[in-house]
Amino acid sequence: MITTHALRREFRRSRRAEPVVAVDGIDLNIARGEVFGLLGPNGAGKSTTMRMLTTLLPPTSGTATVAGHDLRRERAAVRRRIGFVAQGGGTDSAETARAELVMQGRVFGMSKAAALAQANELLDRFSLTEAAGRRLGTWSGGMRRRLDIAIGLVNRPELVLLDEPTTGLDPASRAEVWAEIRAVREAGTTILLTTHYLEEADELCDRVAIVDKGRIARTGTPDELKAQVAGDGIVVTLPPGAPGLVAPAVREQAWCRGADAVDDRTLRVYVDDGSRAVTDLLRLLDSLSTPVVTLTLTRPSLDDVFLTATGHPLAAV
Numbered sequence: 001m002i003t004t005h006a007l008r009r010e011f012r013r014s015r016r017a018e019p020v021v022a023v024d025g026i027d028l029n030i031a032r033g034e035v036f037g038l039l040g041p042n043g044a045g046k047s048t049t050m051r052m053l054t055t056l057l058p059p060t061s062g063t064a065t066v067a068g069h070d071l072r073r074e075r076a077a078v079r080r081r082i083g084f085v086a087q088g089g090g091t092d093s094a095e096t097a098r099a100e101l102v103m104q105g106r107v108f109g110m111s112k113a114a115a116l117a118q119a120n121e122l123l124d125r126f127s128l129t130e131a132a133g134r135r136l137g138t139w140s141g142g143m144r145r146r147l148d149i150a151i152g153l154v155n156r157p158e159l160v161l162l163d164e165p166t167t168g169l170d171p172a173s174r175a176e177v178w179a180e181i182r183a184v185r186e187a188g189t190t191i192l193l194t195t196h197y198l199e200e201a202d203e204l205c206d207r208v209a210i211v212d213k214g215r216i217a218r219t220g221t222p223d224e225l226k227a228q229v230a231g232d233g234i235v236v237t238l239p240p241g242a243p244g245l246v247a248p249a250v251r252e253q254a255w256c257r258g259a260d261a262v263d264d265r266t267l268r269v270y271v272d273d274g275s276r277a278v279t280d281l282l283r284l285l286d287s288l289s290t291p292v293v294t295l296t297l298t299r300p301s302l303d304d305v306f307l308t309a310t311g312h313p314l315a316a317v
């Protein structure tokens with residue numbers, strides 16, 4: 001459904017300035033029917049990739065085929081076949097959901113009657129009929145995000161691109177949006193989404209590409225990616241400031257594969273055998289006069305995959 005080869009985008013602030021490389025040669029191969037996630041921190045190049053794939057931004061170099069059409073030569077055909085939900089959506093608080101959906105249908109050239117019929121069908125499908133006549137300013141964040149997705153489906157696309165579909169939502173609203181995304185997939189639509197939430201990538205995506213500094217560091221199913229990270233993790237909570245101080249000493253130990261201060265109080269240690277290394281770690285911290293507040297043994301997560309693939313944790317970026 002999407003194939004890209006060495007897709008690249010530079011931005012130049014002025015003629016003389018060095019270009020900023022937002023996307024640095026991305027190769028993607030996304031199959032029909034997949035939910036594919038681009039996982040990366042702010043500034044990784046996810047939005048720029050989405051904007052290129054939706055024809056909103058021309059690539060500096062590289063090639064891509066989207067929904068069966070060449071991204072550079074058949075822009076209109078690409079646009080007809082895809083839906084795009086931008087970060088934060090674009091609905092007007094003073095309008096009603098029905099009005100927004102009808103307007104979008106008219107943008108795609110539908111008659112008034114066809115646009116209204118389609119609007120009602122989508123409202124029904126997204127369980128938004130009851131609120132459809134109320135101004136959007138009175139809606140919850142989760143409802144508005146679901147409407148954004150419904151708007152992205154107005155032209156019955158084969159592929160929908162969702163840029164950070166749940167950023168800023170509370171956990172309950174996020175779960176609502178996830179359910180809607182799963183339903184869209186069940187109906188046969190391919191989905192490409194961006195996220196900086198590890199849990200979202202893990203729960204929702206069939207395959208994930210880890211994006212960092214404009215490049216893809218790893219691609220695979222969440223389980224495949226986790227399987228590539230051997231060993232266990234030990235997460236210890238320490239007094240404020242201690243993780244950064246003790247991490248170098250922990251890294252020197254023969255049983256330690258890596259250690260990072262995730263934040264001011266949390267130290268994450270990578271080991272081959274967690275149950276054995278716990279005793280060694282506690283002994284070491286004791287010898288460094290560092291009291292342990294809590295300790296948890298963990299199996300590899302996408303967080304660990306991110307760290308291994310990029311050299312830094314996602315959360316700390």
Ligand SMILES: Nc1ncnc2c1ncn2[C@@H]1O[C@H](COP(=O)(O)OP(=O)(O)OP(=O)(O)O)[C@@H](O)[C@H]1O
Binds near residue numbers: 023
């Ligand atoms: N129009 C622009 N002009 C100059 N630099 C830009 C422009 N758009 C993006 N960039 C830069 O390109 C890099 C990638 O930005 P991009 O928005 O694609 O990242 P992202 O992963 O989508 O992050 P976010 O989640 O914040 O949108 C950043 O360093 C950004 O500052």
